[in-house]
Amino acid sequence: MAFLEGNKVSKNFGGLAAVFDLDFQVGQGGIIGLIGPNGAGKTTLLNLISGSLTPSSGKISFKGQVISGLKPHLICRKGIARTFQSVKLFGNITVFQNIFLASVYGMRRDLGRVDRKREIEELLEFSGLAPKIGVLAKDLTIIEQKLVELTRALATEPDLLLLDEVIAGLNPAEIGLACKMIKQISDRGITIIMVEHVMSVIMSMSDRILVLNHGEKIADGPPEKISKDRKVIETYLGEDVPC
């Protein structure tokens, strides 16, 4: 029984197959990088795992239970959290309330009022957002918003975290900050699947990389192997590997 497993998963949009007959297995722990050219089906795959989309055929199971076809809120409560390519916060409520909602609705444990508050404050401390606790989410900078989204995902106490281009649009200093936090999350024992376009980041962070092209898996392995893979270089990396 794999931690996360996909069995001949396909997703068609009209006549176009965004993901086609994809088999994948992910064990517990570590960071898995998901890369590929634009339109390769990376975000679609994250959407399928998190329940935003239902596979056209095939099935996805998580910790031995089939999850494809379940509503997103149920998948969340089974322990899968995510962030979005374009940040999706609850803008007109405070940072604390953003995290509070995730904690109250997404967490499987039942906490008392005081414990819940302490838990949220600890999380905000962890992500460095403690000073912004009472600020409306829409008034934050981009990096802060991304951190809120990440913290909100953590507040549901996931076993698997799906990150869709967290570092896109950040400056180098901010990228360093985000990467450090992702590493720390991984150290807490949370398995991470991250989609990212910045190769240096993917190569240094990932324990394993999955490469998609036209909805199919073209390579799968540790970063060193991927960066030398003929097929990956041709379709995605190009001859001058930028790392």
Next chain:
Amino acid sequence: MLILIITLALPSYSPPYIVLSVTSIYMYVTLAVSWTIFCAPTGYVSLATATFFGIGIYVLALLGKTFPLPVVILFGGLASLLFGVLVGLICLRLSGFYFAVFTFGLSELIRNSVLWWEHNVTGTVGRWIPSGSAGRVYYAMLVVVSMTVLMSYLIGRSKYGLALKGIGESEEAAEHVGINVTLHRIGLFAVSCFFMGMSGTAMATKFSYIDPNSAFNPLISFTPVLMSLFGGVGKGYGPIIGAVILTFISEVLLSRFPYFYTLIYGIIFIVVILFMPRGLVGVLTRRQQA
């Protein structure tokens, strides 16, 4: 405390006309607040208030002689609530604009169906219904409005209220943090229908005669929307202020200028929308900040 005594004792010292005016203020506050309970956080505009209000009226017409008034009012609320769940299941998957059109179409469909039914099946259009004294209607409505305002306050402070705000901000994010979006929406819609139904039943005791056109009057769908926007939906007390002021104005206009009543009312409303897009509450809070 003084206000409480004045409100409670009003029917004993005021002429019936005043009592009925205040009663209709209570009615519009109930409708505006229950409309806002659902529509402000979710961003959905429901134009089916008349339907749920009308269901309440018909419940009184059908059961008014059989049961005591408080029980009938409760039934009126429950009937609306059940119908609200049904409507919610069907159409809360529609996005905002389509939802507004659908609910309006629905309320017209109900009105015409009942009309058709009375024409062809029962053979008589309209009916006399058991009516009560002005004082009785007043107290019934006072209870309903208090319950509505209390409920709106409690929802606003609860985790459900916050979840609904979240859904309104980003539905996708909400479902991915574990919020059951459909359940919350339908539940809240049903709660707002419950109060609309109760106010329909309570008010109906004042009417003594009803037919489908008066019970399901489309104006009842629009007026609470106007009142809520006039008061401002950003704060819980906005719709209350809006309903009180606009009902008062319309009572005055109706008695002073019966022929220009709707015209003046319309002009007031246009001015409000143009110059106070966030309603009275918006103007007040801006003053505070400045």
